Amino acid sequence: MTQATRLLSALSPDHRHRLMTLAQEVSFPQDVRIFEEGGAADRFWVIRSGSVSLDLSLPDRRRVGVDLLHPGDLLGWSWMFPPHQWDFGAEAFSQVRAYEFDAPAVRRLCDDEPALGLVLLRTIAEILAHRLETARTKLIEHYRLHGGAVL
Template sequence: MTTTLKITSLPPAHRDRLLSLAEDVRFSAARRLFEEHTVADRFWILKTGAVTLDAQLPHRRRAEIETLGPGELVGLSWLFPPFEWELGAETLSPVRAYEFDAPQVRALCRSDPEFGFAISQWVGLVLTQRLHATRGRLLDLYEAAARA
């Protein structure tokens, strides 16, 4: 697992407010949480277990981009129009998570600018880290393919 920003990096008051909107959910291993280019209407923060983010490469199988664990945010596309997933995600093990209704969180972000700014900053920082991880992983895959 890479080192990513966890829920604990949000200021406590904003973290508590966000968690007040959460629903506790469980998923079995090998469960697809979402597919690329589908509607991003929810997101999760992992309590236990692991989730893999992946990308569908043309004429190839899915490429694993990153593995996420407890405290990490699963799903970023819910915050940014057009609200469609850029990657796919699948559970690697049984997972317990906080699940959030994206439209409800976006509405709270609009009604409370301080909360919205904190959430946007957090998701933006996670997005930056994921972009770097994705770039590195795809470069590794293309390098390996070039050697074959």
């Protein structure tokens, strides 16, 4: 099981049910930008089907793909940490179906139910660490392949 898949499975059935009451089903067509790096992080998703590419903008405005997310993966963690701005950009790599969560509502739920908030925080911190390591590796590879000219 990947780190990201653990988000919903890390919760007790009761906490998972409470979180899922805030979910709404959404879909994104292939090649649609879901969010932009630096934008307001006011929601997040758990991917049900399809794939999403995470990317970072380079100084010359090119985007470098840093991860590919799949069904079960969490899309978006920046909503949990101030200043609530996306650290990556995201684009639907294929048709995507997902559960969408309103971030302020989930933060209120976490405040009201600290045990749920703690499990979410710990799980998202693990996902964050994994994503940053993956992004670091991709950027080092990009730097190596392009001779350091862009970075």
